[in-house]
Amino acid sequence: MEFAWILIALVFGVGVRLLRFPPLIGFLLAGFALNFLGYQANDTLHSVADIGITLMLFTIGLKLNVIDLLKREIWLSAISHMTIWITVFVSLIWLLGIVGGAYFDVIEIKTASLLAFALSFSSTVCVVKVLEESGEMKTRHGKLAIGVLVMQDVIAVIFLVIVTGVMPSIWALALILLYWLKPLIGRLLDLAGHGELLPLTGFFLALGGYELFSLVGIKGDLGALILGMLLSKHVKAAELSKALLNFKDIFLIGFFISIGFTTLPDLKMILVSLIISLLLPLKFVLFFGLFTRLQLRGRTAYLAGQVLSNYSEFGLIVVALCVNLGLLANDWLVILALSVCFSFALTSLVYQHSHQSYNQLKHIIRRFERADRLREDIxxxxxxxxxxxxxxxxxxxxxxxxxxxxxxxxxxxxxxxxxxxxxxxxxxxxxxxxxxxxxxxxxxxxxxxxxxxxxxxxxxxxxxxxxxxxxxxxxxxxxxxxxxxxxxxxxxxxxxxxxxxxxxxxxxxxxxxxxxxxxxxxx
CATH class of the missing domain: 3.40.50.720 (NAD(P)-binding Rossmann-like Domain)
Incomplete structure (x- = not known):
């Protein structure tokens, strides 16, 4: 990685921090600035970004309880939100097409559905970063948000299998053996001790899980997540997560910078991406409504809904597939990249004041609560x-x-x-x-x-x-x-x-x- 990238990232990171904004926004701006200055994203930057995401999913797995994913408020809210969002978003695209909105007037229903599907996901990277910075990963709303993200990842894997037509290898069935290898993997963690061998072991397990799943035709990131989940009950799981924390944060900077290298937009693209970003409050309203209907407390629904109200980097993968299939113009890749950036910035800014805003609105928010609470919310x-x-x-x-x-x-x-x-x-x-x-x-x-x-x-x-x-x-x-x-x-x-x-x-x-x-x- 060139020194200029580190310099620009540092300048923008410190700059936005002085303005009391999250550094994440500075790293996004740094990517666009580097692109504007004529720098090109190379394999090194993409590798750094991929490692950051892999480590992040591995550390999520270390903190995740599998039983939580089976709770109705997680799987039902994730599926219901996606279904309602796609229906509403396709209707809005159709209306914008009728009035002759730029880029919307040439989109067919099938393509609109794929675009809506791409935008239905929330960003794992953004949500985890915001929750970690606020120390809320293990809170009720934090775990709820992470659970929804994991369910979305499962849906993403199914989607990629269907669209690409690439079925996992028959050897994928052998991955079940990982459950019985858990004591052996745990023993390796014990032998790592508490020094430099511990984070090295974490890298080995995270990247090893990625490569293992990729070899059998399954999304590698899912492998890192599952391997982390296998170790979530281990006595050193929390220590390993802390040992990897700074490494993960450094590598994720590469991910945020890489978004700015998609391409430089023109004014029309920026306006369309802003229109798409204006729909984020709708995403929040849907999450909040579903969470409260599923008996969650108003505060939990409010905070989880806020942190999930962004667009995902996975949407770029879906749009790229549509572009390759000739369903969308290449400009849409730029528009979605901008929408993702805007959504990251909005989530980071809004969530800083989420607790204060809840305190001001709590009397209104509580009116949406159901009288029958979930047992764990009493x-x-x-x-x-x-x-x-x-x-x-x-x-x-x-x-x-x-x-x-x-x-x-x-x-x-x-x-x-x-x-x-x-x-x-x-x-x-x-x-x-x-x-x-x-x-x-x-x-x-x-x-x-x-x-x-x-x-x-x-x-x-x-x-x-x-x-x-x-x-x-x-x-x-x-x-x-x-x-x-x-x-x-x-x-x-x-x-x-x-x-x-x-x-x-x-x-x-x-x-x-x-x-x-x-x-x-x-x-």
């Missing part, structure tokens, strides 16, 4: 709790154990990860399932007896949001939090958090003080 009360530890990662778990050793049942914990909650309950922990950023949660639980809440969360944005929500519900107790850096600590103190523990600095101080006690004891 809130549980922290009985007799005086201290609540939010976030049961390593820091939160340590704080909970230390406090409960002194105060016993007066200490409760809360976490948004269902699997972690189940595991901690089996270990005897007083813990409730809940997303602390959920304003509905604080509205529905009795926090009058809680004297102290500890926010053991990694994201300063999450902590700031929770702090504001606790103020909104008139929480009277104290609030403590952790921070990784001194500037973050100061921001939280300025926002009204009563005490902020600098994780790196004060952990070292505590370690030194505990060690000095050993010397005193000997004396």
């Amino acid at each position: 809130f549980h009360q922290p009985k007799d709790a005086e201290i609540l530890v939010v976030g049961m990662g390593r820091v939160g778990k340590g704080a909970y154990e230390a406090l409960s050793a002194v105060l016993g049942d007066k200490v409760w914990a809360m976490d948004a990860d269902r699997e972690r909650v189940k595991k901690q309950r089996k270990a005897g922990c007083k813990i409730m399932l809940g997303d602390a950023e959920d304003v509905d949660l604080w509205d529905n639980i009795d926090h009058s007896n809680i004297k102290l809440i500890l926010l053991a969360l990694p994201s300063i944005g999450d902590i700031t949001s929770i702090n504001q929500q606790l103020k909104n519900v008139s929480y009277q107790g104290k609030l403590a939090a952790i921070a990784r850096y001194e500037d973050e600590r100061q921001k939280l103190l300025n926002a009204g958090v009563d005490n902020v523990f600098n994780f790196y600095t004060e952990a070292g101080t505590g370690f030194a003080e505990e060690s000095l006690l050993l010397m005193d004891h000997k004396v």
Whole structure:
């Protein structure tokens, strides 16, 4: 990869960050800028982009519970949304064709259906990136969105088999053996340890899964996803995901840049892509309506619907097939690439304020909820709790154990990860399932007896949001939090958090003080 690509990506990434926009938008702009400057996308860039997507799907698999995909709110919403969207979109194209809209007046119903199908998908790359940046991958709405994306990937594989006419090899049946090889793959992960061998093993498994599925005629990305799912229950799954996080983010920059190399558009193409982008609110309305009809809470439906309201890079594959078959003009590939870029930017911008907008609209949104809730959406009360530890990662778990050793049942914990909650309950922990950023949660639980809440969360944005929500519900107790850096600590103190523990600095101080006690004891 040429140094100029890295330079332009850095300049645009830092530039949009200074404007308080997500870096993702800068990387998209960098691709168009490089194209405008005369650079050409080469095999290296495409390889980097492909590796980024493969690693991303592998890490999704590491966090995915297969049973979640069988839930009605996931598979039924994905199929229903696609069906309704195609029907509505084809009707709109037909109307635009009647009034003589540019590019729309020459599209037949069959081609319009394929175009609608291409735009019915949501972007896995965009959704995962946005959810990870906001620390919401394991929340109720985050898991719902990921589940819908996986179902869309399954539909994409079926579509490609039908359209290309390329059936998987008979050897594809042998992939079933991977289930029985799971202990052997897990053993390899154990042998990798905790150093540089761990991410290397992750690369081997992700890319190996891709190549294995490709060899038998199945979409390679699906192989990376499935191999990750096989390891999702492994004790080192979370550690492996974290080890691959920075690698995945770096490679994905290549993907965002590559979109800008599709071609340079003219004004007419930009206007058509903007018209298509104006239909994104319709995508949100359909998701929101389906989710609420399937008994999901208004907040879950609202947030999941927002993050899924974009167009997918898979749409470019569908349109490219249509162009090759002579069903669409080559200009449509450019138009769709622009629509995908616009949708990425809109999702990144809108979702930054999704929690605040929900708080403002919650009284209206709740009117669409059904009275009969799903069992997992019913809130549980922290009985007799005086201290609540939010976030049961390593820091939160340590704080909970230390406090409960002194105060016993007066200490409760809360976490948004269902699997972690189940595991901690089996270990005897007083813990409730809940997303602390959920304003509905604080509205529905009795926090009058809680004297102290500890926010053991990694994201300063999450902590700031929770702090504001606790103020909104008139929480009277104290609030403590952790921070990784001194500037973050100061921001939280300025926002009204009563005490902020600098994780790196004060952990070292505590370690030194505990060690000095050993010397005193000997004396």
